[in-house]
Amino acid sequence: MNNIKLASLQHKNRTTVQVGSVTFGRDMVVIAGPCSVESEEQTCKIAQAVKRAGANMLRGGAFKPRTSPYNFQGLGLKGLKILERARRDTGLPVVSEVLDTRDVSWMCEYVDVLQIGARNMQNFSLLKEVGKTDRPVLLKRGMYSTIAEWLNCAEYILNEGNPRVILCERGIRTFETYTRNTLDLSAVSALKELTHLPIIVDPAHGTGKVSLIPAMSLAAVAAGADGLIIEVHNNPKVALSDKDQALTPRQFSLMTKKVRALRSFMEGIH
């Protein structure tokens, strides 16, 4: 990987990215929340529930990249204001996706972490734009991307002067159709030997199935992931996006206990 200079582990210490009171690359970061911000009531309810269950960061999409233009596109600015309110209520830092270069600078006033979604991983103008900010960037893996292509995208952000990049494995497209994507957990371990950047895992988009999320979360921890990002909804049946992969707060709470127990167990063995 000749072109990977700034992101390469060679001759560098591992990067930690502090967001509020949590630190990627040191703490086990559990980000949870709805796929989409749908209403103030829904988001604030979910935020309180995930906080009680042990999440240390809140997710929620205000701008949604949807396959069809006729599907719910997100609440935009209104959604970001709702997230701001949920952050005030719970103290949880907020991560939300930015879709457009024109939204980067003003969105920084509302979110603690800017998410670059899978569909935009190679949107080089967007990468350069977030690279000019001082906000941490959660860079999701493109669904057709190799590890080398992904690291080159991290390189774009780092090269603009923003060192606070967190990678997120979220599954890739394969011939398998039972799962929504194929969660590539070998990428987590591979990245640990290639880059100093923290890496988290999204088993919700990675599998598309509630029943598989707890096991894949534990597997991610075992593979060395620095955190998880999980979709949680107070009433998944009526969620406006990704309802088949949203855990209930109860399911999330049970899963988080196991995740934290496994992580403590692993930290106890040297």
Ligand code: PEP
């Ligand atoms: C999301 O996090 O809601 C999302 C759209 O993820 P991805 O870009 O990985 O599909």
Ligand code: MN
């Ligand atoms: Mn989603």
